[in-house]
Amino acid sequence: MLPVQYEAYGLRWLSQFPLPELQIVQGSTESDAATVDVHIQIADLTSRWNEWDVGKDNFVARDGSLFFRIEDIGLFFMEQGNRIIVSPEPGADNKKVRLFILGTCMAVIMMQRSILPLHGSAVVIDGWAYAFVGHSGAGKSTLSAALASRGYPLLTDDVVALTWDAGGRAIVSPGYPQQKLWQPSLDGFGMKEQDYATVHAEITKYAIPVQHYFHDRSVPLAAVFELDPKPEDVQIPVQLMEVAGLERLHMLCSHTFRSGLVSRQGLAQWLFETVSRLSASIEVFRITRSGPDFTAFEMADRIIDHVRKGVYTGQ
Amino acid sequence: MTTTKPMNGEDRVMRKEGNLVSDMGGEKVMMSIHTGKYYNLGSTGGRIWDLLSEEQTLAELVEVLASEYDIEPAVCQDQVVQFLEHLTQEGLIEVTRGE
Numbered sequence: 001m002l003p004v005q006y007e008a009y010g011l012r013w014l015s016q017f018p019l020p021e022l023q024i025v026q027g028s029t030e031s032d033a034a035t036v037d038v039h040i041q042i043a044d045l046t047s048r049w050n051e052w053d054v055g056k057d058n059f060v061a062r063d064g065s066l067f068f069r070i071e072d073i074g075l076f077f078m079e080q081g082n083r084i085i086v087s088p089e090p091g092a093d094n095k096k097v098r099l100f101i102l103g104t105c106m107a108v109i110m111m112q113r114s115i116l117p118l119h120g121s122a123v124v125i126d127g128w129a130y131a132f133v134g135h136s137g138a139g140k141s142t143l144s145a146a147l148a149s150r151g152y153p154l155l156t157d158d159v160v161a162l163t164w165d166a167g168g169r170a171i172v173s174p175g176y177p178q179q180k181l182w183q184p185s186l187d188g189f190g191m192k193e194q195d196y197a198t199v200h201a202e203i204t205k206y207a208i209p210v211q212h213y214f215h216d217r218s219v220p221l222a223a224v225f226e227l228d229p230k231p232e233d234v235q236i237p238v239q240l241m242e243v244a245g246l247e248r249l250h251m252l253c254s255h256t257f258r259s260g261l262v263s264r265q266g267l268a269q270w271l272f273e274t275v276s277r278l279s280a281s282i283e284v285f286r287i288t289r290s291g292p293d294f295t296a297f298e299m300a301d302r303i304i305d306h307v308r309k310g311v312y313t314g315q
Numbered sequence: 316m317t318t319t320k321p322m323n324g325e326d327r328v329m330r331k332e333g334n335l336v337s338d339m340g341g342e343k344v345m346m347s348i349h350t351g352k353y354y355n356l357g358s359t360g361g362r363i364w365d366l367l368s369e370e371q372t373l374a375e376l377v378e379v380l381a382s383e384y385d386i387e388p389a390v391c392q393d394q395v396v397q398f399l400e401h402l403t404q405e406g407l408i409e410v411t412r413g414e
Contacts, residue, residue, distance in 0.1 A: 246353040272335035280340030
């Protein structure tokens with residue numbers, strides 16, 4: 001059966017490690033190997049890790065490669081944007097190994113290939129992608145789920161993969177049809193947690209298959225919204241503000257997925273150029289709210305209202 | 316550089332290392348790796364930054380800019396000095412006093 005060709009983030013991944021979250025490329029055969037962008041292999045990296053002699057550091061970059069170790073999980077090696085080699089620790093939980101392959105490893109491959117990985121979700125409204133970035137727990141996935149329930153399909157959850165088309169427009173590639181939601185969001189949507197598997201190590205976070213509202217083609221990016229919830233107990237209504245100029249650069253740099261691994265790989269100048277270019281071609285907003293209530297639907301309606309007013313004129 | 320003594324044409328100006336530089340919609344933007352601060356030099360400031368890819372005297376800078384921007388050299392020098400003093404305060408360039 002294995003290896004299997006998968007599709008995610010605009011790339012073909014041929015994997016020896018089963019990745020059931022991803023979309024399988026239908027009808028692919030061994031002879032299609034030329035269409036593969038990234039190989040995911042299982043091999044023993046122990047001697048290579050010892051050769052690299054990295055001391056106490058758990059993340060090392062060298063010659064276009066990044067090597068990292070996670071205690072009790074395994075060793076992970078990403079090479080030249082086209083190969084991931086994994087050595088799971090004996091007895092390591094495959095779910096935990098997959099969290100690293102689907103997250104950090106894929107994001108590093110994107111950086112090596114000059115694809116910008118933002119930490120966030122994106123949905124499609126009227127043929128344009130709208131991305132939601134923010135810190136963990138800010139409500140990115142919940143907001144995109146609320147928009148999906150209003151009929152706007154999900155393009156990606158957790159990582160927004162950005163490239164450029166021939167006309168210089170920023171393009172978001174589809175991720176894979178799964179959403180991770182926390183308990184309060186399940187409650188807000190009236191979903192029952194016993195129907196869903198937990199995302200490992202995050203015991204109150206649930207993996208929701210969303211095949212029925214997944215958008216599987218690339219779409220140009222219109223705007224990025226930063227979700228910035230305030231912790232106050234007092235209810236303050238949802239506010240939407242435009243973010244201008246240099247503040248955009250800071251925002252987009254700080255919401256790059258695993259941004260700490262960018263400069264480590266010598267890619268700081270690339271990231272700065274990429275976010276400068278992006279800042280000049282899209283709209284950027286910040287959404288704030290506070291209070292304990294579930295406001296995802298209110299925020300979704302504000303965004304739809306804003307987008308539909310035609311404030312964004314396209315290019 | 317002391318702020319009490321005004322710059323003169325023989326002063327030599329040099330970029331400091333450690334900044335990321337890019338273009339944002341025609342304006343030169345920078346980020347200092349040391350401080351994490353962001354700057355927008357604008358388009359004219361960006362041109363000055365480009366000219367500083369090699370050490371320049373103030374007089375050399377003013378000569379190029381006055382011809383490119385069709386501005387009186389004396390007026391140009393006043394504006395360039397203000398801009399360079401700003402960059403010096405932010406630690407982005409180094410000015411060496413001429414003879």
